[in-house]
Amino acid sequence: MVDLKGQYEQIKERIDSSILNVVESTAFINGPEVHSFQKELEDYLDVKHVIPCANGTDALQITMMGLGLQPGDEVITADFTFAATVEVIALLQLTPVLVDVEPDSFNIDPEAIKRAITPKTKAIVPVHLFGQSANMDAIMAIAKEHNLYVIEDNAQGIGGNYHSKDGSTSKTGTIGHVASTSFFPSKNLGCYGDGGAIFTNDDDLAHTIRGIVNHGMYQRYHHDVIGVNSRLDSIQATILRVKLTNLDRYNNARREAAKKYTVAFANQKHISTPVIIDKEDTHVFHQYTLRIIDIDRDALVKHLNDNGIPCGVYYPIPLHSQKAYLDKRYNEADFPVTNQLVKEVISLPMHTELDNEQIDFITKTVIDFVNQ
Numbered sequence: 001m002v003d004l005k006g007q008y009e010q011i012k013e014r015i016d017s018s019i020l021n022v023v024e025s026t027a028f029i030n031g032p033e034v035h036s037f038q039k040e041l042e043d044y045l046d047v048k049h050v051i052p053c054a055n056g057t058d059a060l061q062i063t064m065m066g067l068g069l070q071p072g073d074e075v076i077t078a079d080f081t082f083a084a085t086v087e088v089i090a091l092l093q094l095t096p097v098l099v100d101v102e103p104d105s106f107n108i109d110p111e112a113i114k115r116a117i118t119p120k121t122k123a124i125v126p127v128h129l130f131g132q133s134a135n136m137d138a139i140m141a142i143a144k145e146h147n148l149y150v151i152e153d154n155a156q157g158i159g160g161n162y163h164s165k166d167g168s169t170s171k172t173g174t175i176g177h178v179a180s181t182s183f184f185p186s187k188n189l190g191c192y193g194d195g196g197a198i199f200t201n202d203d204d205l206a207h208t209i210r211g212i213v214n215h216g217m218y219q220r221y222h223h224d225v226i227g228v229n230s231r232l233d234s235i236q237a238t239i240l241r242v243k244l245t246n247l248d249r250y251n252n253a254r255r256e257a258a259k260k261y262t263v264a265f266a267n268q269k270h271i272s273t274p275v276i277i278d279k280e281d282t283h284v285f286h287q288y289t290l291r292i293i294d295i296d297r298d299a300l301v302k303h304l305n306d307n308g309i310p311c312g313v314y315y316p317i318p319l320h321s322q323k324a325y326l327d328k329r330y331n332e333a334d335f336p337v338t339n340q341l342v343k344e345v346i347s348l349p350m351h352t353e354l355d356n357e358q359i360d361f362i363t364k365t366v367i368d369f370v371n372q
């Protein structure tokens, strides 16, 4: 699905010397590389605060701790996303409220959010799924009306833009009150291990969160709040500094590959290609995800694997049907889109090193199968 080796070969010299510098400096934890990466990512995103941490799941959890959400508070998020988003809500004894997504963008449906709001609702977590921005204008308007926090889960969307109706353009992850991201190796900005970060323009929240990631300390050995130990290490930070300089190029390479896939699949009645809701720069194609119509999707998965083509089904089960998150309040009729998507979606290889020959082979293999 990804070609991390091919990407590494392109930046090997810079990566190797950066890692060696960290090893020689022995500043493995909270060293200058972490600080420099933080500043460079703040500049790139045009956000006041980036707080690095150990992974994207921690980033979500720490964000919710930082906002002071309390057991029983309801947090609305998408039914069609990676489990990390709902997992931390449940872990903190908040009440997850899963809602359906839109059939074209696969992102949380603002109308479904409106229907799910109760007096206990405290936050909305939109996920910029597969790299495309959620409808932030609508979500921010709902949040304002009901006095809710918006936590953007930007694990799949880093580097993408959002164009607001007011004419402004912002990077995803800088629009809500706070955002989380993941630097898992296969992410658009991925390190060589685990990593994550939190972004916010709120000075007080940033201060609170900086203490939470470090055992609740604002002054050494003074533990003012309950915290966690969640750090990005210096080796990951130095790798991310190199890769951040390439992020726009990487995202453009993904968009180019996506365009080629979409051209090749045009006019195929059994294939629905990804819909870019706004301008091209609002999608960074973390995944290139098709809907397979009236054909056995799982048979296609097998056929691709038999032909040496990796593919993924993100995601095969709606979160509301996962054993860990079953809840009597959910009604199947409230999830028509997610229930359909889980049967139809298939994600094709998507990375920065895809060449025309690979794309031709993949598209031909898919097209031959769906038309047989």
Ligand SMILES: Cc1ncc(COP(=O)(O)O)c(C=O)c1O
Pocket: 055, 056, 057, 058, 081, 082, 084, 085, 127, 153, 155, 156, 181, 182, 183, 184, 194, 195, 196
């Ligand atoms: C939407 C989403 N949220 C959160 C995460 C969690 O990130 P991590 O694996 O770094 O904990 C992921 C990672 O796959 C993700 O895709």
